[in-house]
Amino acid sequence: MITLIRRHASLVVIAAIGATAAAVLWRRDGTAAVGAALVHAWDLFLFIAPSLLAGLLLAAALRQLMSPGGLARWMGAESGWFGLAVAMLAGALTPGGPMAAFPLVLVLAGAGADRGALVAYILSWALNGFQKLLVYEVPLLGPDFAIMRTLITLPMPMLAGWIARRLPIAWEAPK
Amino acid sequence: MTAGQAFLWVLALIAFGFCLRRGPAAGHRAVADAGRNLLKILPMFAVALPMAAFLAELVPADAASGWIGPESGLAGIAIASFAGGLMPGGPFVTFPLVLTFAKAGAGVAQMSALITGWSIFAIHRIVTWEYPVLGWRFVMLRLISGLPLPIAAGLIADAVLQVLPITLGRP
Structure with missing residues (x-):
């Protein structure tokens, strides 16, 4: 049940918001407006589809090539800023969605990464993951904006990791 | 296709090339993995893109x-x-x-x-x-x-x- 909700919660929420918005739009502007919006959505899909396919292939190929556990020996509690930099790089290069990234945190923790490096890793994936950037942000929002935002947030995971190492919250990887 | 998309395809094909160098099995796994993820993501697109389009009109x-x-x-x-x-x-x-x-x-x-x-x-x-x-x-x-x-x-x-x-x- 939990897995079912986990898999489909976003889908249900988004579908509900979408259906409500469609109903409101239909009442206000009629069927033609709903049709026009659907055409816009289809155009957007066609626009994003080439990047989407390339991004999925790149992510899948990288998963075959990389072994994240090997990086963790540079991400221990005594690794300092260098460890945080490795974590930042690894996070930005991690392909795929949350179903891939969060289990990798456990893999890294098991291989010796400390909580600061893990916070830096997962934040770097969330903020600056290459797949999100290249598949969605650059095509939809334009390269100027995407580059500016990424340059601004690029070092932030290291800072957060540095803070996380100083917070009095002990964390052990769940068994 | 835009320059950014072409760049992404070049990266993807290079990475896929490295997979194939490791052997046909790794290449096959990569393609199967990409296909599975595409099937997972398509339903999301089918609801998310119309939602954004309706909201954009409203x-x-x-x-x-x-x-x-x-x-x-x-x-x-x-x-x-x-x-x-x-x-x-x-x-x-x-x-x-x-x-x-x-x-x-x-x-x-x-x-x-x-x-x-x-x-x-x-x-x-x-x-x-x-x-x-x-x-x-x-x-x-x-x-x-x-x-x-x-x-x-x-x-x-x-x-x-x-x-x-x-x-x-x-x-």
């Missing part, structure tokens, strides 16, 4: 210019950071919605804060993945460490925009 042209417009300053950046955490899905939801907000008058610095806020706080991701896999202590550790980052990103973007007039939207 949101009045100047709706966002007040609260999160370019002149909204720190308050707008804070609102956008918080709103980012409430975005209900992955990048296929957030980026089309950001485009919608931008057309409705949202500021560029505020949208930087919103994307950063979504990346760090996204509630749906915490509830469905981070808490079950890593536990509350990790969630707290990460949220406290990342708390000031969306507002910082918005303020830095605001400073950059004073020098570089960057706009949002397709080139």
Whole structure:
């Protein structure tokens, strides 16, 4: 049940918001407006589809090539800023969605990464993951904006990791 | 195909080439993996893109210019950071919605804060993945460490925009 909700919660929420918005739009502007919006959505899909396919292939190929556990020996509690930099790089290069990234945190923790490096890793994936950037942000929002935002947030995971190492919250990887 | 998309395809084909050098089995696994993920993501697209399109029609042209417009300053950046955490899905939801907000008058610095806020706080991701896999202590550790980052990103973007007039939207 939990897995079912986990898999489909976003889908249900988004579908509900979408259906409500469609109903409101239909009442206000009629069927033609709903049709026009659907055409816009289809155009957007066609626009994003080439990047989407390339991004999925790149992510899948990288998963075959990389072994994240090997990086963790540079991400221990005594690794300092260098460890945080490795974590930042690894996070930005991690392909795929949350179903891939969060289990990798456990893999890294098991291989010796400390909580600061893990916070830096997962934040770097969330903020600056290459797949999100290249598949969605650059095509939809334009390269100027995407580059500016990424340059601004690029070092932030290291800072957060540095803070996380100083917070009095002990964390052990769940068994 | 745009230059960015061509670049992405070149990267993908290079990485796939390395897979094939390891043997046909690795190449086959990569293609199968990509196909499975495509099947998982298509239903999301089927609901997320129409939702963003309907909302784009409903949101009045100047709706966002007040609260999160370019002149909204720190308050707008804070609102956008918080709103980012409430975005209900992955990048296929957030980026089309950001485009919608931008057309409705949202500021560029505020949208930087919103994307950063979504990346760090996204509630749906915490509830469905981070808490079950890593536990509350990790969630707290990460949220406290990342708390000031969306507002910082918005303020830095605001400073950059004073020098570089960057706009949002397709080139």
